Amino acid sequence: MISGRGSNMIALADAVEQERIPGAEIALVMSDQPGAAGLLRAAERGLKVLVIERGDRTREEHEQEIVAALVEGQIDLVCLAGYMRLLSGYFIDAYRGRILNIHPSLLPAFPGLAAQRQALEHGAKWSGCTVHFVDETLDGGPIIAQSIVPVWEEDTEETLSERILEQEHLLYPKAVAQIVRGEYEVLGRRVLNSQ
Ligand code: GAR
Numbered sequence: 351m352i353s354g355r356g357s358n359m360i361a362l363a364d365a366v367e368q369e370r371i372p373g374a375e376i377a378l379v380m381s382d383q384p385g386a387a388g389l390l391r392a393a394e395r396g397l398k399v400l401v402i403e404r405g406d407r408t409r410e411e412h413e414q415e416i417v418a419a420l421v422e423g424q425i426d427l428v429c430l431a432g433y434m435r436l437l438s439g440y441f442i443d444a445y446r447g448r449i450l451n452i453h454p455s456l457l458p459a460f461p462g463l464a465a466q467r468q469a470l471e472h473g474a475k476w477s478g479c480t481v482h483f484v485d486e487t488l489d490g491g492p493i494i495a496q497s498i499v500p501v502w503e504e505d506t507e508e509t510l511s512e513r514i515l516e517q518e519h520l521l522y523p524k525a526v527a528q529i530v531r532g533e534y535e536v537l538g539r540r541v542l543n544s545q
Contacts (some may be wrong), residue, residue: 351380351416356388357515358431358452363395365523373456374530378423382435388504394445404435404445420445421519429526430484439486447536449484452522454514456480456496461489466511467498469501477501477510479518481525483541492541494534495525 352359359379365371379392380400400419404412417440418432420428430451444448455465457480460472469477478498485491497517501510528534533545 351382351428352386352388353381353383353434354386354388356386356391356431356434358518359388359390360395361519362429362431362523362526365527366380370523371527371530373380374427374526377425377522378405378420388432389515399417403451409435409438410440413438415449417441417444427488427526427529429522436488437484442484442486447483450494450526451482451484451489451491452513452518453480453482453489456498457482457489457493464507466514467507470505470507470510474501477514479514479521481522482544483536492539493535494529494541495521497521 357460363376366374366376376397378400379397380402381389382402382404384403385402389399389401402412402416402419426448428445428449430449430457437449452467453461455461455469456476457479459474460468466477476498478496480496481494482501483491485495497520499513499517528543535542535544
């Protein structure tokens, strides 16, 4: 599920194509934004795309349509990739333990919007990205994998975001492959690699 550029979605699609996520198939690229650049990139690659706008509906009405489409498409795993909406308990219940997200900070530091700017403004010396299970909390679900990058004094939000994004494109496919292979166990907040 994407809302924008879709570079993480493309990284996942590349990984599937190159069989780095064995047995996986990108069944659907869904966006809440009809203008999302990633939709075009997905369609160009022959991936099935679907736009479900929220319009003036409630969050739950919007999510009911999305969940119905996911069930119809027999989706097993939902990967949020720059999907910029909070999911309600309704959605999370429907796909509990089967929704992943990538976030551009070392969670639990800097959840929410503009994580890279938050890291810079806070004066962090290291930042990175996190792949985690999605639960009802904001970017607070159990952590599956993280990568770290340095924050340089001369960094701007753009340069730091680029450095983190490079790592996102490596980390997300690896984390999805681990989950797809079932090589994990969740113990409370901890996700253990059971390989
Ligand atoms: C990525 O940096 C992703 O981590 C971030 O949005 C960007 C989407 O880029 N997600 C969030 O901030 C979610 N809280 P992309 O559309 O090119 O994958």
